[in-house]
Amino acid sequence: MQSFTELPISAYMKERLANARFSTPTPVQAAAIPQALEGKDVLATAQTGTGKTLAFLIPVIEQLLKSKTPGIAALVLVPTRELAMQVVAVFNTLRGPQLLPAALVVGGLAEGAQLNAIRKGARIVVATPGRLEDYLDRKLFNFNSLRILVLDEADRMLDMGFLPAIKRIASILPKDRQTMCFSATLETSVAHLVKDYLKNPARLAFGSILKPSENVRMQAFEVSVDRKQEMLQRLLAKETGRCLVFSRTKRGTERITKSLNRDGFSAAMIHGDRSQSQRNAALAGFQQGRYRVLVATDLASRGIHVQDIVHVINYDLPDVAENFIHRVGRTGRAGSHGVASTLFSREQRSELFQLERTLGIRIERLNADPGATKARNIMYTQTESVRVPANGTPKAAAVRPTMVALPGEILQTQLEN
Numbered sequence: 164m165q166s167f168t169e170l171p172i173s174a175y176m177k178e179r180l181a182n183a184r185f186s187t188p189t190p191v192q193a194a195a196i197p198q199a200l201e202g203k204d205v206l207a208t209a210q211t212g213t214g215k216t217l218a219f220l221i222p223v224i225e226q227l228l229k230s231k232t233p234g235i236a237a238l239v240l241v242p243t244r245e246l247a248m249q250v251v252a253v254f255n256t257l258r259g260p261q262l263l264p265a266a267l268v269v270g271g272l273a274e275g276a277q278l279n280a281i282r283k284g285a286r287i288v289v290a291t292p293g294r295l296e297d298y299l300d301r302k303l304f305n306f307n308s309l310r311i312l313v314l315d316e317a318d319r320m321l322d323m324g325f326l327p328a329i330k331r332i333a334s335i336l337p338k339d340r341q342t343m344c345f346s347a348t349l350e351t352s353v354a355h356l357v358k359d360y361l362k363n364p365a366r367l368a369f370g371s372i373l374k375p376s377e378n379v380r381m382q383a384f385e386v387s388v389d390r391k392q393e394m395l396q397r398l399l400a401k402e403t404g405r406c407l408v409f410s411r412t413k414r415g416t417e418r419i420t421k422s423l424n425r426d427g428f429s430a431a432m433i434h435g436d437r438s439q440s441q442r443n444a445a446l447a448g449f450q451q452g453r454y455r456v457l458v459a460t461d462l463a464s465r466g467i468h469v470q471d472i473v474h475v476i477n478y479d480l481p482d483v484a485e486n487f488i489h490r491v492g493r494t495g496r497a498g499s500h501g502v503a504s505t506l507f508s509r510e511q512r513s514e515l516f517q518l519e520r521t522l523g524i525r526i527e528r529l530n531a532d533p534g535a536t537k538a539r540n541i542m543y544t545q546t547e548s549v550r551v552p553a554n555g556t557p558k559a560a561a562v563r564p565t566m567v568a569l570p571g572e573i574l575q576t577q578l579e580n
Contacts, residue, residue: 167181167185170221173228175228175259176257178259179259189218190213192218194367195343196222198365199222199341204364205219207344208347209345219239219343219345220254222343224262226311228261234309235304237287237288238313239313243462244271247267247269263284265287267280268294269290269294278298281303292325292329296331296332310341311343312343314342314344329356342362344356347488383505383526384507384529384530387509388508395506396423396426399428406455406472406473408430408478409458410458416433428455430457431446431457434460435460457469472493473494475494477490478506480518481518490503505526
């Protein structure tokens with residue numbers, strides 16, 4: 164599929180997509196949307212940044228346009244406030260005059276505005292499980308008219324301990340509904356969700372879900388702890404676009420941001436102790452160009468989707484290998500290219516090597532000395548085949564989108580390159 168115009172969707176939806184400058188579907192969208200439009204349950208696993216939001220919003224909007232029955236027809240559950248706000252923003256961009264705005268149901272924002280959107284007739288609710296469960300316990304609204312349930316970033320919701328809340332919410336939803344589940348990984352806990360809530364789903368798996376996008380050039384610099392800030396500023400000075408910097412700790416995030424601003428870089432920060440209004444202001448400023456650098460803890464490695472981030476810098480190595488994938492996934496999105504740099508000390512060599520082995524990737528080692536004339540490359544064995552050109556720099560072999568059957572499942576689609 165080369166264009167959204169090839170989809171069996173309404174002329175209204177095609178016009179809205181064109182107005183929003185969405186023209187060519189990503190592989191996830193091209194595979195998932197036709198299945199969802201047929202009313203099938205969908206289970207899709209893919210790397211972050213592959214366009215999963217549109218993959219479920221287009222079928223949801225089509226369903227809302229066809230059915231004029233009052234009440235909430237669609238529920239999208241997401242792990243974080245930030246992701247919920249961005250899903251709502253995309254929906255409101257596409258809905259046009261024929262649909263009312265989505266209702267946002269999350270913690271940290273005024274309750275009155277959220278409930279007013281529902282009372283005014285919102286047909287779709289985008290929510291975090293905890294706050295939604297609170298509203299349902301208080302019987303502030305119901306889902307008697309629900310037709311579609313979407314679980315977005317399901318693995319992340321389970322990591323955050325939302326499984327009990329998801330189960331309680333699902334138990335009160337109509338059984339006769341369509342369910343779509345999108346996840347970066349398919350761990351055992353997610354597989355249980357599939358078994359309990361999806362009926363004979365179309366299973367879509369794209370490449371390796373535990374490897375960075377091939378559009379991201381990964382590099383690492385060995386640098387002493389006392390020179391990390393200097394190295395960070397050197398990397399930032401070479402860029403003109405948006406840059407995202409990751410720190411392990413809240414205190415580190417604040418220290419890095421203050422240092423950058425003091426030295427003339429426009430930087431904002433996001434971490435768990437910042438209020439929702441502070442996070443919103445930082446993210447909005449980053450999106451609008453008032454801040455060129457956003458410094459964040461792993462709170463931002465998933466759920467914050469900002470277009471055109473050219474460089475992700477791991478000031479600190481992540482606590483767990485999977486977070487490296489989600490950090491790096493903030494750049495090189497939707498077919499664009501990006502760079503991911505990692506700073507590590509001599510004492511962290513084995514830690515970085517273990518990260519590579521766990522993820523089956525190679526990270527190019529570059530000399531941190533600005534006077535060096537040639538980068539020093541250190542290559543390790545990779546778990547998948549690679550092509551090594553004459554210059555010695557490895558490139559990951561192209562990964563063909565694959566279909567993976569769950570136990571007892573019948574595959575319903577086949578994907579071709």
